[in-house]
Amino acid sequence: MASEGFLHPVAPVARPDETALRATVERLAVIERAPCSPGEREAAHLVADRLRALGAAASVEEVPAYGSYxxxxxxxxxxxxxxxxxxxxxxxxxxxxxxxxxxxxxxxxxxxxxxxxxxLSRRRTACNVVAELGDTAARRTLVVMAHHDAAPSGAVFDQTLPRRLVRRFPEVAERMTENPxxxxxxxxxxxxxxxxxxxxxxxxxxxxxxxxxxxxxxxxxxxARRAVPGANDNLSGVAALVALAESFKRRPPQGLRVILFSAGAEEALQEGVRGFARRHFPDLARDRTWFLNLDTVGSGNLVLLDGEGPLRMEPYDAAFGDLVARCAAEQGVAVLRGLRSRSSTDGVVPRRHGYPTACVVSVDGDRLIPHYHLPTDLPEHVDYGCVADAVQVAESVARALAAGR
Known part of the structure; x- marks a missing residue:
C-alpha cells in the first residue's frame, strides 16, 4: 500500500542549509545526554522549543523508562x-x-x-519530543523519527581492529551485507x-x-562511562527533524499529517519509543500510518536498511522501502540498499506493531559508522552534506505520501 498513488515524480525539494544543520548539532552536543538524565531532559525541551518556534505543535512527553542496558x-x-x-x-x-x-x-x-x-534496575523517566504539523485533519500520517539521547562509550567500541581488517581485506568488506x-x-x-x-x-x-x-x-x-557527544548518533537525525519543520513551515504538505518524533533513552534499547508506542499507537491506524526512522545520518553515505535485529533479523516493509528509494533517486540522492544491521534502532518498534517502516542510516567509505559510541563523535566529524541528503529524502517521502490518492 505504501507506494500506491505515487504514480508521478515528486518535484525537487529545496536542499536544507548545512550551516543551520550544523548549528542544531553544535547547540545540543555540548549537553551530556545519557538516557533518562537531566541532560536528556534539557535537550528535549530545547528541541521542542525550536519546533514550536517553527510552527509545530510540540510538547515534551515524559514516559517511564530504564536508563541502561x-x-x-x-x-x-x-x-x-x-x-x-x-x-x-x-x-x-x-x-x-x-x-x-x-x-x-x-x-x-x-x-x-x-x-x-x-x-535489577530502578525505573526512571525518559523525555520524548512529539511535534505535529502539516494537515492535521488528513487521513494519512507520516511519523519521522530520531533520538536525542547519547550513548556511553566503552573499550568494545574501539574501531582500530575493524578498520584494519576492512582495509586489509577490502573485497570481503565489499561483499558483506551486515555488520558483525x-x-x-x-x-x-x-x-x-x-x-x-x-x-x-x-x-x-x-x-x-x-x-x-x-x-x-x-x-x-x-x-562506568559518561555519555559521548553523540553528534552523528543521533543529533544528525534531530537536525534533520528541525530542517523538515523549517521546510514544512514554508510549504506545508497538504493531505498529510506529519509527526516529528525525537525519542529519549534510545541508547537504553528503545525505551523512549516504547513509551511513545503505549501512548500513541492506539490512535494511529496501521493502514494509514508510515514510520521513517533517521538514525546516524551524517557518516557520508546514506543506507536504506533492508532489516535489522541483534539476534534475529527482521525485515523492513519492502513496499515502503521502494517508495523511499524512488524518492531518493528522483531527488538525485544516492542511497545504498541490500544492507542489514545487527545493531538496534527505534525503527524496529513500529515495525513490530505492524506499521510500514523504513530506517535510513549511513556509513563511511569503509562501510563503518565513524566514531560510533566514541568520545570523538563530535560536530566537526559530521558530514552535513549527508544529513542534508537525508532531509531531502524525508521531505520527498512526505510530499509523495501527501500526493497519494
Whole structure:
C-alpha cells in the first residue's frame, strides 16, 4: 500500500542549509545526554522549543523508562559466569543458571518484555519530543523519527581492529551485507555454560565462563562511562527533524499529517519509543500510518536498511522501502540498499506493531559508522552534506505520501 498513488515524480525539494544543520548539532552536543538524565531532559525541551518556534505543535512527553542496558546485561552474564565456575561441582546449578541467564538476555536485547531490567534496575523517566504539523485533519500520517539521547562509550567500541581488517581485506568488506553480530557472544557465554554443565562437558563450560567474563567486564566498562557527544548518533537525525519543520513551515504538505518524533533513552534499547508506542499507537491506524526512522545520518553515505535485529533479523516493509528509494533517486540522492544491521534502532518498534517502516542510516567509505559510541563523535566529524541528503529524502517521502490518492 505504501507506494500506491505515487504514480508521478515528486518535484525537487529545496536542499536544507548545512550551516543551520550544523548549528542544531553544535547547540545540543555540548549537553551530556545519557538516557533518562537531566541532560536528556534539557535537550528535549530545547528541541521542542525550536519546533514550536517553527510552527509545530510540540510538547515534551515524559514516559517511564530504564536508563541502561549495560547493568542488567552485565548482571546476567556475571550470574552465568559465576554459575559456570561452580558448575564443575554443581552441574544442575550451572545448567539452570546458565539457561535462565540465556533466556533473560534474549528477552532483554530482542525487544521482549525485558524482565531483567525491571528486577535489577530502578525505573526512571525518559523525555520524548512529539511535534505535529502539516494537515492535521488528513487521513494519512507520516511519523519521522530520531533520538536525542547519547550513548556511553566503552573499550568494545574501539574501531582500530575493524578498520584494519576492512582495509586489509577490502573485497570481503565489499561483499558483506551486515555488520558483525556483536550481541551473539553476549548470549553465547551463558548458553555455553548451560550446555556444558548439563552435558558434563567441561570444555564447553569453561569456554562459556571465558566469554561470559569478557562480556561482564565490557558491560561494567560501559556502565562506568559518561555519555559521548553523540553528534552523528543521533543529533544528525534531530537536525534533520528541525530542517523538515523549517521546510514544512514554508510549504506545508497538504493531505498529510506529519509527526516529528525525537525519542529519549534510545541508547537504553528503545525505551523512549516504547513509551511513545503505549501512548500513541492506539490512535494511529496501521493502514494509514508510515514510520521513517533517521538514525546516524551524517557518516557520508546514506543506507536504506533492508532489516535489522541483534539476534534475529527482521525485515523492513519492502513496499515502503521502494517508495523511499524512488524518492531518493528522483531527488538525485544516492542511497545504498541490500544492507542489514545487527545493531538496534527505534525503527524496529513500529515495525513490530505492524506499521510500514523504513530506517535510513549511513556509513563511511569503509562501510563503518565513524566514531560510533566514541568520545570523538563530535560536530566537526559530521558530514552535513549527508544529513542534508537525508532531509531531502524525508521531505520527498512526505510530499509523495501527501500526493497519494
Amino acid at each position: 549495560a547493568r542488567p546485561v552485565g548482571a546476567l552474564t556475571g550470574l552465568a559466569t559465576a554459575a559456570g565456575l561452580a558448575g564443575g561441582r554443581w552441574r544442575a546449578f550451572g545448567a539452570v543458571a546458565g539457561a535462565v541467564a540465556t533466556a533473560a538476555l534474549v528477552d532483554e536485547i530482542s525487544y521482549g518484555r525485558q524482565l531483567a531490567r525491571k528486577v 553480530p556483536m550481541w551473539w557472544p553476549v548470549v553465547a557465554g551463558p548458553a555455553l555454560v548451560a550446555l556444558g554443565s548439563a552435558a558434563g562437558r567441561p570444555s564447553l563450560r569453561r569456554a562459556g565462563v571465558a566469554v561470559g567474563a569478557l562480556t561482564t567486564a565490557a558491560m561494567i566498562d560501559i556502565a
